[in-house]
C-alpha cells in the first residue's frame with residue numbers, strides 16, 4: 001500500500017511541475033508576481049548567521065525587507081539585497097505592506113511570536129527550527145497555520161530532511177525490513193556545559209540593539225559571550241539557557257528526531273518521561289533521556305520513542321556496532337531486527353532467527369520515493385504554485401511539541417500523561433504551568 005506522505009510528496013512534485021510558470025495562489029495575488037520570473041517579495045528576519053545559508057535561494061527572489069538587531073549584520077546582508085528596506089524591530093518590519101513571505105532566522109525565543117504575527121498577516125513562512133520554546137507556543141503556531149493551510153505555505157527549517165537517506169529509512173521501516181516496529185531511539189552527543197547565565201560584562205556596542213535582542217525573554221545583562229560564535233553557529237552561545245533556548249532538545253534534537261518522524265508517521269505522545277543530570281534553573285541539561293509513548297496508527301502499533309543526549313545513549317543491538325561513533329543517529333527496533341542510522345548512512349541488522357530476510361520484499365524501483373530536491377527551494381516553489389512542503393507546521397509542530405513536552409517532564413520529575421487534543425497534562429495539574437513561558441511586559445505573542 002502506498003503510504004500517506006509518499007502520496008503527498010509525489011503529488012507535490014506533480015503539482016509543482018504542472019504549475020510551473022503559472023501563479024495559482026490560494027492566498028490571492030503575490031506582490032512580486034509581476035516582476036520577472038514571478039518572484040516572491042520576502043522579508044528576511046535575522047539577516048546574518050543562519051540566514052546566510054538562505055542567501056543563494058533568496059537572491060533569485062525579491063528580498064524587500066531585512067530585519068536584524070545588529071546594524072552591522074544589516075549592512076552585511078544589504079550587500080546581497082540592496083533594494084531591501086531595513087528594520088531593527090521585527091514588529092515594525094512585518095507591517096511593511098508589500099510582503100508575500102517571511103524567512104525567519106532569528107533566535108528561538110522569537111520564533112512563535114514571529115510565526116503568529118506573520119500568519120495573522122497572511123504571509124507564507126519558512127521558519128528555522130525549533131518554532132517555539134514552550135508547548136503552548138508551538139501548539140499556537142501549528143493551530144494558527146492549520147486554520148490557514150489552504151492558503152499559506154510553511155516550512156519548518158530542518159533542511160537535512162532532503163537527504164535521500166531519510167526516505168530510504170522510511171521505505172525500509174514501512175516495508176517491514178525489521179518486521180513490526182516496536183520502538184525508536186534517537187540521540188545526539190553535543191555537550192555544551194555552562195554553570196549559569198554569564199555575568200554582566202562591558203557595554204553593548206552602539207550598533208547592537210540589545211534590548212530588542214532580549215526581546216520577549218526575561219532580561220539578562222549584556223555580555224559579549226552571547227555574540228561570540230561563528231556565523232551560522234552563534235546559536236551555540238545562547239541556546240542552552242532556559243530563557244533563550246531549549247538546549248540540544250530543540251537544536252540537534254529537531255534534526256535527529258526528524259529521521260524518526262519521517263519514518264514512523266509520528267503524532268503527539270500520550271505520555272512523556274525524562275531524566276538526566278540535576279535540574280539547573282538557568283541552564284538546560286547536557287545529559288538527558290526523554291521517553292515518549294506514541295499511539296498506534298494505521299500501519300504500526302503503539303511504540304516508544306526516545307531522545308538521548310549529552311552522553312546518555314541507547315544500548316547497541318550488536319557489540320560490533322559502536323553507537324558512540326555516530327554523533328547523531330537513530331536506532332529502530334522491530335520484531336525481526338534493528339536498523340541503525342546517521343543522517344547519511346544506515347545499517348540493517350536482522351535478528352539471528354530472521355537472518356534470511358525472507359519475510360521482507362523490497363519495493364519495486366518505480367515505487368521508490370522521489371527525491372524532494374532543495375529543501376528551501378521546495379518552499380519557494382510551493383508559495384508560488386500552492387503546492388505542499390515536506391515539513392509543514394503540522395509535521396514539524398507535532399514533533400517539536402513532543403520534544404519540548406519532554407523538557408517539561410524532566411522539570412516535573414515524573415511521568416506525565418498527555419492529552420494531545422487539549423494540550424494538557426492530565427495526571428499532574430501543576431505541570432501544566434511548565435508548558436508555558438512568561439514574557440517581558442510589552443511583548444505580545446499574538447499580534
Ligand SMILES: NC(=O)c1ccc[n+]([C@@H]2O[C@H](COP(=O)([O-])OP(=O)(O)OC[C@H]3O[C@@H](n4cnc5c(N)ncnc54)[C@H](O)[C@@H]3O)[C@@H](O)[C@H]2O)c1
Pocket residue numbers: 045046047048049050051067068069070073088090105106107108110128129130157158159212213215231232233234235236251
Ligand atoms: N537549520 C539549521 O541547521 C540551523 C543551523 C543554525 C541555526 N539554526 C537556527 O537559526 C536561528 C538563528 O541561529 P544563528 O546561529 O544564526 O543565531 P544568531 O545569534 O547568529 O542570530 C541570527 C541573526 O539574527 C539576529 N537577531 C538576533 N535577535 C534578533 C531579533 N530579535 N530580531 C531580528 N534579528 C535578530 C542576529 O543579529 C543575527 O544576525 C536559530 O533559531 C537556530 O536554531 C538552524
